[in-house]
Amino acid sequence: MEKLIFTHAIPRNHIFVDWDMSSICNYDCYYCNEEIHDNKVKFPDIQIAKNVVDKINLEYKDKDYAYFNLLGGEPTAWKHLDEFSYYVKKDNNKNVLQLLTNGTRSLQWWKKHAEYIDKIIVSVHVAQCNIEELVNKFNTIVNEIDVDFQIAMDVKIFDKCIEYYNYAFKNLDNKITLRPKPLKVLIGGPELMPYTDQQKRIMQELSEKHGKKSRKYGSPMLQDNNPVDVVKIITNEENNWEGWACWIGIETINITRYGDVKIGAWCNPHLVLGNIKDLSFKIPMKPVICKYDTCGCWTDIHTTKIKNYVGATL
Numbered sequence: 001m002e003k004l005i006f007t008h009a010i011p012r013n014h015i016f017v018d019w020d021m022s023s024i025c026n027y028d029c030y031y032c033n034e035e036i037h038d039n040k041v042k043f044p045d046i047q048i049a050k051n052v053v054d055k056i057n058l059e060y061k062d063k064d065y066a067y068f069n070l071l072g073g074e075p076t077a078w079k080h081l082d083e084f085s086y087y088v089k090k091d092n093n094k095n096v097l098q099l100l101t102n103g104t105r106s107l108q109w110w111k112k113h114a115e116y117i118d119k120i121i122v123s124v125h126v127a128q129c130n131i132e133e134l135v136n137k138f139n140t141i142v143n144e145i146d147v148d149f150q151i152a153m154d155v156k157i158f159d160k161c162i163e164y165y166n167y168a169f170k171n172l173d174n175k176i177t178l179r180p181k182p183l184k185v186l187i188g189g190p191e192l193m194p195y196t197d198q199q200k201r202i203m204q205e206l207s208e209k210h211g212k213k214s215r216k217y218g219s220p221m222l223q224d225n226n227p228v229d230v231v232k233i234i235t236n237e238e239n240n241w242e243g244w245a246c247w248i249g250i251e252t253i254n255i256t257r258y259g260d261v262k263i264g265a266w267c268n269p270h271l272v273l274g275n276i277k278d279l280s281f282k283i284p285m286k287p288v289i290c291k292y293d294t295c296g297c298w299t300d301i302h303t304t305k306i307k308n309y310v311g312a313t314l
């Protein structure tokens with residue numbers, strides 16, 4: 001039998017839906033492609049978004065639950081977020097709603113919307129935010145929403161990023177997870193920022209906070225029974241599984257801001273299954289053989305991969 005290289009601490013019996021919802025964002029990070037935050041692509045129609053939830057529940061009915069990860073540009077700008085969040089749980093209250101946010105909404109906003117949001121990942125864009133304000137705000141909300149902090153390690157202001165990281169490490173509530181996020185030259189692109197070897201080592205050696213969540217989310221991944229250190233894999237540029245069978249499409253699915261449904265976040269760009277305006281397609285449920293020398297994002301890295309797989313593939 002082929003060797004399973006990565007496994008999950010909790011078997012991954014869920015489908016992870018990475019949904020890039022719009023290009024509406026109140027920030028203007030220089031390492032973010034203009035088209036990701038140009039405010040031109042609006043959020044989806046609420047009825048279409050609800051149809052997507054039904055489709056995912058149906059197509060992946062053998063899974064325990066669906067994990068909706070809303071991003072792009074800033075998902076808290078969606079006026080139908082509350083209605084959508086409620087709908088995600090309507091037919092399966094194990095379903096998870098997670099937001100990837102820059103955290104700028106007020107404490108009052110987070111309290112008002114906390115009921116159906118399970119978890120948020122706060123991307124700390126150091127050049128544009130005040131770390132004390134962010135830490136205070138999310139320490140206050142931590143009993144209502146599970147929170148992860150990721151400090152975006154901008155190479156141009158690396159020392160300030162370390163300063164922010166250390167402040168967060170010292171002052172964040174222990175329920176909150178904290179880790180550094182190495183950046184690409186452009187978000188979504190293949191090339192890592194030009195960190196020096198010393199900067200890479202510093203990132204690898206930063207102590208992380210592991211947090212304490214109200215529920216378990218089916219990660220982290222294990223290799224030889226040890227948690228996979230994703231920061232190390234990225235900074236060592238070891239995120240390469242060319243030739244391996246990859247479970248994107250089976251464990252993870254991606255929806256672009258134009259409504260295209262794809263199996264991976266940035267790889268296989270032409271493998272479009274359909275569009276959310278017409279959900280009549282079937283999801284193939286076969287692994288794909290990776291043909292890339294870099295695996296682009298955390299969601300994709302966290303997807304099961306098997307070397308020397310001999311079963312059917314796409």
Ligand code: SF4
Binds near residue numbers: 026
């Ligand atoms: S990186 Fe995120 S917060 Fe920054 S401009 Fe792009 S979408 Fe907005």
Ligand code: SF4
Binds near residue numbers: 242289296
């Ligand atoms: S690049 Fe795509 S196919 Fe290759 S390992 Fe990553 S997610 Fe899988």
